[in-house]
Amino acid sequence: MKFLCECGHAIYDQTDYLSYKAYLISDQDWFNFLDEIDDAIEKTGSTTEEKEKALMRVRSLAINLTKLVYQCDECGNIFFNNSYNSSPQLEMFRSCSDNPNKILLKSAEADK
Numbered sequence: 001m002k003f004l005c006e007c008g009h010a011i012y013d014q015t016d017y018l019s020y021k022a023y024l025i026s027d028q029d030w031f032n033f034l035d036e037i038d039d040a041i042e043k044t045g046s047t048t049e050e051k052e053k054a055l056m057r058v059r060s061l062a063i064n065l066t067k068l069v070y071q072c073d074e075c076g077n078i079f080f081n082n083s084y085n086s087s088p089q090l091e092m093f094r095s096c097s098d099n100p101n102k103i104l105l106k107s108a109e110a111d112k
């Protein structure tokens with residue numbers, strides 16, 4: 001996926017580990033997600049098939065609960081993508097600061 005920010009900068013989502021992209025989970029869903037991870041670890045059977053099934057359940061839930069967020073690293077505008085199909089539904093938010101933080105979505109663990 002590629003789209004243009006209002007400043008003219010192109011934002012690409014064609015690889016992994018992007019420093020300007022994040023996955024957002026609502027607080028209303030966060031603890032259910034953590035409970036699902038706990039269950040996958042603690043309540044899953046010992047067979048490879050049972051472990052694979054639990055892993056796929058967690059991954060599926062992660063995909064269903066998250067919204068994609070992008071930040072333009074030129075101007076700092078934030079975009080929420082409300083769609084998972086090929087045609088994005090983007091909603092933009094602009095900082096009210098003259099000097100916005102342009103690395104809000106960068107990894108908490110830096111460039112490990």
Ligand SMILES: [Zn+2]
Pocket residue numbers: 005006007008009072073074075076077
């Ligand atoms: Zn921009």
